[in-house]
Amino acid sequence: MKKPFDINLAIKLISEAVRPFPKAAMFELAEAGFNSPFEQLIACMISIRTYDEISLPTARKLFAQAKTPLQVSQLTVEEIDSLISASTFHERKAAQIHEIAKRILDEYAGNLPCDSEILLSLPGVGPKCANLVLGIACGQPSISVDIHVHRVTNRWGYVKASTPEKTMTALEAKLPREHWIDINRLLVPFGKHICTGEHPRCSTCPILDMCQQVGVKPQ
Numbered sequence: 001m002k003k004p005f006d007i008n009l010a011i012k013l014i015s016e017a018v019r020p021f022p023k024a025a026m027f028e029l030a031e032a033g034f035n036s037p038f039e040q041l042i043a044c045m046i047s048i049r050t051y052d053e054i055s056l057p058t059a060r061k062l063f064a065q066a067k068t069p070l071q072v073s074q075l076t077v078e079e080i081d082s083l084i085s086a087s088t089f090h091e092r093k094a095a096q097i098h099e100i101a102k103r104i105l106d107e108y109a110g111n112l113p114c115d116s117e118i119l120l121s122l123p124g125v126g127p128k129c130a131n132l133v134l135g136i137a138c139g140q141p142s143i144s145v146d147i148h149v150h151r152v153t154n155r156w157g158y159v160k161a162s163t164p165e166k167t168m169t170a171l172e173a174k175l176p177r178e179h180w181i182d183i184n185r186l187l188v189p190f191g192k193h194i195c196t197g198e199h200p201r202c203s204t205c206p207i208l209d210m211c212q213q214v215g216v217k218p219q
């Protein structure tokens with residue numbers, strides 16, 4: 001018999017459990033000083049469909065050459081492409097990053113505003129990256145749902161949603177606001193190392209007694 005799901009306790013236990021693991025990429029970059037909305041946005045785009053082990057050094061490589069909209073706009077698309085070539089879909093991302101830098105210069109005087117509508121109007125930017133920027137760089141409560149957050153919160157039985165976008169809507173209706181930024185920070189390492197895609201480590205999981213283990217096959 002499972003206990004009722006207690007989100008506050010789950011967050012506390014998971015934050016202790018993930019302490020030994022590397023931080024989620026965007027949070028690690030922010031702590032290293034790459035914490036402007038523009039840097040967070042570009043790093044998030046580089047990370048799309050790309051492992052953190054690749055996307056982190058790739059973002060650092062680009063930022064070593066250019067990390068403001070002005071500096072990035074002064075690179076050619078080919079130069080950006082060469083700097084981010086380790087990232088998946090780098091050619092398309094290079095063109096989008098260049099266009100974003102130019103638009104921020106032309107339309108927002110070189111400063112990317114902390115505004116969801118503006119972020120989502122930029123090429124290649126979806127709700128996941130927009131909300132990470134708002135949460136990490138702008139300090140605005142926002143929920144960023146990647147594949148880990150989607151998988152884990154559905155396994156808990158906390159939400160029941162078929163896509164990350166629907167999970168985001170369901171979490172916005174249910175998750176206490178004080179956890180909105182942390183849910184991504186915690187569930188990315190938790191999903192990578194404990195509640196993994198194929199064989200979640202339920203027997204050693206700190207919230208086994210309250211998780212519904214939805215869709216988890218017995219091992």
Ligand code: SF4
Pocket residue numbers: 152155156194195196200201202203205206207208211212213214216
């Ligand atoms: S008990 Fe299993 S399914 Fe539930 S959160 Fe822990 S690892 Fe994931």
